[in-house]
Amino acid sequence: xxxxxxxxDPNLVRRFVRALPLACAVSLAATPAWPAAFRTFVASYGNDxxxxxxxxxxxSFGVAIGQTFANGExxxxxxxxxxxVTINKSVSLIAAPGVYAGxxxxxxxxxxxxxxxxNDRIVLRGLSVNGQGGLDGIVVGTxxxxxxxxxxxxxMNGIGIIATLGSHVRIAGSTLRSNGLDGIFFAGNHxxxxxxxxxxxxxxxxxxxxxxxxxxxxxxxxxxxxxxxxVAWIDAGTGFLTVQDSEFSGNGxxxxxxxxxxxxxxxxxxxxxxxxxxxxNNESGVEVVALGAGNVNATLSNSHVVWNAGFGVTGSYDGVxxxxxxxxxxxxxxxxxxxxxxxxxxxxxxxxxxxxLNGGNDIRQAGAATVRVFGTNATTGNASDVSGxxxxxxxx
Amino acid sequence: VGGSADATIRDSAATANGEHGLVVSPSVGAPRVTVTGxxxxxxxxxxxxxxxxxxxxIRFSLFAASVARNDARGVLxxxxxxxxxxRASIAASQIAANTAFGVSFGAAAGGVAYGRISHCSxxxxxxxxxxxxxxxxxxxxxxxxxxxxxxxxxxxQLSFAVxxxxxxxxxxxxxxxxxxxxxxxxxxx
Numbered sequence: 001x002x003x004x005x006x007x008x009d010p011n012l013v014r015r016f017v018r019a020l021p022l023a024c025a026v027s028l029a030a031t032p033a034w035p036a037a038f039r040t041f042v043a044s045y046g047n048d049x050x051x052x053x054x055x056x057x058x059x060s061f062g063v064a065i066g067q068t069f070a071n072g073e074x075x076x077x078x079x080x081x082x083x084x085v086t087i088n089k090s091v092s093l094i095a096a097p098g099v100y101a102g103x104x105x106x107x108x109x110x111x112x113x114x115x116x117x118x119n120d121r122i123v124l125r126g127l128s129v130n131g132q133g134g135l136d137g138i139v140v141g142t143x144x145x146x147x148x149x150x151x152x153x154x155x156m157n158g159i160g161i162i163a164t165l166g167s168h169v170r171i172a173g174s175t176l177r178s179n180g181l182d183g184i185f186f187a188g189n190h191x192x193x194x195x196x197x198x199x200x201x202x203x204x205x206x207x208x209x210x211x212x213x214x215x216x217x218x219x220x221x222x223x224x225x226x227x228x229x230x231v232a233w234i235d236a237g238t239g240f241l242t243v244q245d246s247e248f249s250g251n252g253x254x255x256x257x258x259x260x261x262x263x264x265x266x267x268x269x270x271x272x273x274x275x276x277x278x279x280x281n282n283e284s285g286v287e288v289v290a291l292g293a294g295n296v297n298a299t300l301s302n303s304h305v306v307w308n309a310g311f312g313v314t315g316s317y318d319g320v321x322x323x324x325x326x327x328x329x330x331x332x333x334x335x336x337x338x339x340x341x342x343x344x345x346x347x348x349x350x351x352x353x354x355x356x357l358n359g360g361n362d363i364r365q366a367g368a369a370t371v372r373v374f375g376t377n378a379t380t381g382n383a384s385d386v387s388g389x390x391x392x393x394x395x396x
Numbered sequence: 397v398g399g400s401a402d403a404t405i406r407d408s409a410a411t412a413n414g415e416h417g418l419v420v421s422p423s424v425g426a427p428r429v430t431v432t433g434x435x436x437x438x439x440x441x442x443x444x445x446x447x448x449x450x451x452x453x454i455r456f457s458l459f460a461a462s463v464a465r466n467d468a469r470g471v472l473x474x475x476x477x478x479x480x481x482x483r484a485s486i487a488a489s490q491i492a493a494n495t496a497f498g499v500s501f502g503a504a505a506g507g508v509a510y511g512r513i514s515h516c517s518x519x520x521x522x523x524x525x526x527x528x529x530x531x532x533x534x535x536x537x538x539x540x541x542x543x544x545x546x547x548x549x550x551x552x553q554l555s556f557a558v559x560x561x562x563x564x565x566x567x568x569x570x571x572x573x574x575x576x577x578x579x580x581x582x583x584x585x
Contacts, residue, residue, distance in 0.1 A: 221406070223404070247406065247432060249404060249430065250402070250404065275460070277430075277432045277459055277460075279404075279428075279430045279432075279457065280402055280404070280428050280430060302488065302515075304432070304457070304459040304460070304487055304488065306430065306457045306459075306485055307428045307430065307455060307457065327515065329459070329485055329487035329488070329512075329514055329515070331457070331485040331487075331512055332455065332457070332483060332485060350585075352540060354485070354487065354512055354514035354515070354539045354540070356485075356512045356537065357483060357485070357510050357512060363585070373585045375584050375585065376564070376584050377584055377585045378512075378514065378537065378539035378540070378562040378564075378582070378584055378585075379585055380537070381537065381560055381582040385585075386585070390585060
């Protein structure tokens with residue numbers, strides 16, 4: 001067990017505070033005296049003294065937003081760089097397919113900073129946020145809904161998309177690539193949905209999901225990141241995470257990490273992973289850890305966990321870790337296929353799985369942990385298939 | 397896929413090529429090649445062909461893919477030379493209507509092959525659905541598959557190869573033509 005990052009990192013808070021004045025300056029600069037419109041336009045040939053119309057577009061997002069009514073749209077007319085921006089109301093920034101809408105992020109600036117009302121809805125579509133010494137790409141502060149669609153955030157020194165205050169964040173069809181820390185960092189009592197998104201080759205985790213939150217991940221990939229593919233880390237309250245049709249492979253540590261680590265009270269994490277692939281990670285494929293008063297209920301079904309250098313699936317420690325694995329393939333992992341170890345609160349149930357050809361053992365039980373089997377799992381067929389004791393349970 | 401590096405192929409299609417859809421044959425080391433999703437169909441020879449090439453070992457997995465209507469085998473897993481090792485898993489995939497075998501698995505003299513086929517549909521292939529052939533170094537096990545309506549047999553063990561079954565595979569149900577050769581039963585846990 002290793003702590004390589006910390007929830008509640010004060011650096012994250014300081015990062016907001018440092019970024020705010022600069023971002024506000026970008027937003028408030030040179031607002032012209034033109035009547036506002038429901039739809040405004042920016043272009044590489046535009047000028048911020050223009051009225052932001054289609055024939056007289058503005059040059060920057062910040063000025064165009066100032067010229068746009070709440071719930072209006074800012075349209076990018078052609079490819080170019082449009083600068084960092086603070087968004088303080090309901091608005092959509094839209095670049096059509098085929099138009100490159102770049103946001104270069106320089107030192108001590110956020111790329112796109114959302115600091116709006118608690119009920120405001122913001123849409124970012126088709127933006128390319130590229131770090132040029134800047135810290136974080138898209139920073140979601142106070143907001144009602146933020147939809148990040150078909151955006152790319154790359155080469156930031158910090159985090160690709162960081163959301164700590166928004167109540168609902170949806171990331172769809174986007175790429176988080178080669179950022180210095182996490183691709184996505186999400187913390188707080190909110191909802192996040194990630195669809196059809198890739199978070200790859202980031203310097204820390206593909207995605208960090210923490211505290212009391214609801215998360216859904218579908219058809220997405222978290223691969224080749226320096227640490228873990230996905231970290232769900234609950235240290236207070238209750239969090240739920242649903243993952244479908246997604247991949248967590250080739251990461252430097254663990255494919256999927258599901259942890260309940262008591263910080264306040266008895267944290268609970270409910271996690272459901274269906275049709276997930278976790279392969280070739282340098283440690284375990286799926287790791288479930290519950291410490292002390294921590295509680296994790298995890299289900300892995302119809303999934304593929306192979307070629308990992310640690311365990312395929314492991315549940316451990318002295319909290320309550322209830323893990324069910326069904327209909328899955330857990331083969332070719334280096335240390336063992338399925339591992340359960342620690343206190344009596346660690347209970348792993350196995351039904352209708354292929355658990356074979358693993359190094360060490362296919363199934364390993366240690367300490368007071370329990371492994372329940374239903375007479376439906378296929379191990380390799382050798383004497384060394386099982387270490388420890390399995391508890392047979394009848395099917396009904 | 398040659399060379400020595402690990403490789404991942406995701407949600408990709410290799411279809412209607414003159415020869416194979418995908419060839420995995422590394423030149424050195426022990427690479428891990430994972431294929432997740434995708435389609436390998438209507439190729440002029442095998443859908444997927446995997447052998448250790450000149451490497452010491454090849455480690456291959458196929459998950460949630462479709463391999464259909466190829467003009468030879470659906471998937472060939474062959475530890476084709478002495479001292480070579482092949483480790484492979486195929487899971488949750490559909491391997492259907494290929495001209496010859498659905499999955500052909502084997503090892504040459506002095507080679508070793510370990511394979512697990514689980515939760516797959518292997519139907520309507522022209523010859524055998526699942527074939528384990530060659531020397532005693534070829535050890536294939538099958539768990540929870542549907543293997544039905546294949547031309548010659550659904551499951552076949554040939555020569556000295558080993559074919560473990562866990563007794564939970566659904567074959568056609570035609571009695572003697574379902575299985576050729578000798579299967580070795582293994583108990584589920």
